[in-house]
Amino acid sequence: MNAPLILPSRRMFLGTVGxxxxxxxxxxxxxxxxxxxxxxxxxxxNHLPLxxxxxxxxxxxAITPAVGEITHLTGxxxxxxxxxxxxxxxxxxxxxxxxxxxxxxTANADKRDKNFQGFGRFLTGSSxxxxxxxxxxxxxxxxTRHIHFKVKRGGKxxxxxxxxxxxxxxxxxxxxxxxxxxxxARESVTVPFEPIKESKIGExxxxxxxxxxxxxxxx
Ligand SMILES: [Fe+2]
Numbered sequence: 282m283n284a285p286l287i288l289p290s291r292r293m294f295l296g297t298v299g300x301x302x303x304x305x306x307x308x309x310x311x312x313x314x315x316x317x318x319x320x321x322x323x324x325x326x327n328h329l330p331l332x333x334x335x336x337x338x339x340x341x342x343a344i345t346p347a348v349g350e351i352t353h354l355t356g357x358x359x360x361x362x363x364x365x366x367x368x369x370x371x372x373x374x375x376x377x378x379x380x381x382x383x384x385x386x387t388a389n390a391d392k393r394d395k396n397f398q399g400f401g402r403f404l405t406g407s408s409x410x411x412x413x414x415x416x417x418x419x420x421x422x423x424x425t426r427h428i429h430f431k432v433k434r435g436g437k438x439x440x441x442x443x444x445x446x447x448x449x450x451x452x453x454x455x456x457x458x459x460x461x462x463x464x465x466a467r468e469s470v471t472v473p474f475e476p477i478k479e480s481k482i483g484e485x486x487x488x489x490x491x492x493x494x495x496x497x498x499x500x
Contacts (some may be wrong), residue, residue: 292500313363315494316464319443319457322429324382325374326400337373337398337415349378349416350457352474354444356489357409358432365409366493370433373413374400380421388421410472415487417446417474423460425451444489445471 331341338346354373358366376382376399379392383399403411418426426449432440444454452458452471461467474487 293365294484312360313359313492314364314465314469315361316440316442316469316491317461317463318441319461319470321431321441322443324387325429325431326383326385327385328383330398330400330493332398333391333402334398335401335403335411335413335464337413338396338397343396345396347377347394347416349394349397349419350474350485352415352417352485352487353477354413354415354487354489356427356491358405358411359409359490359492361492361494363492365405366405366434366484367405367407367409368406368434369409369411369439371403371405371491372400372431372433373415373428375418375428378416378419378420380419420449420451425449425455427455427458430489430491439493440491442470442491444487447471447473448486468498 291422310463339350358369358371360366373441374383377391377394377397381387381389381393381395383393383397386392397416401413401415403413405411415428418428420426426446427443430442430444431438439475443457445458458467458471469492472474472487472489474485477484477486
């Protein structure tokens, strides 16, 4: 599926985010914390999947979805002044429920969930919002749960980072998470994965806003 996937619940949980942002804009601008860069790691897909849309649960028009805790992952891309960035290409990649990446060098290659897309892209509109449907990543030897992010614009890479799960005991033992020395910066990449009340199948919602440390040239 190439069209961005939009679920009815999306507007609901993004609506409150927008309100909070606009009503405290001055304060928010002062408190903006640049999203710290993090290593790309060795598992950016070496062969992109046939389907690179923002629904990682379904590859093309497959009937069987990926296995895992369904997570609606959203956020907005801002510049350092708090201005939403449009036309930002947000890419994510992560392990499936067996700890396998979409990469020929992954661990657990034999157990890899063939229904999981492993990688996705979303191009932001004027609100700077992105949206992915994915699974909550599992931890694997040496790493706490995390989702890799890359933000590009006009073919330029602006940021490579990782997003973490708040309250995850493994965070404190993760050398890459700990390498972000500033506590507030670390907090900015560590977000709650919370149950969606209305969901009867236990879906989760996570919101990860990204603040780029530069103002991209206007179009
Ligand atoms: Fe990783």
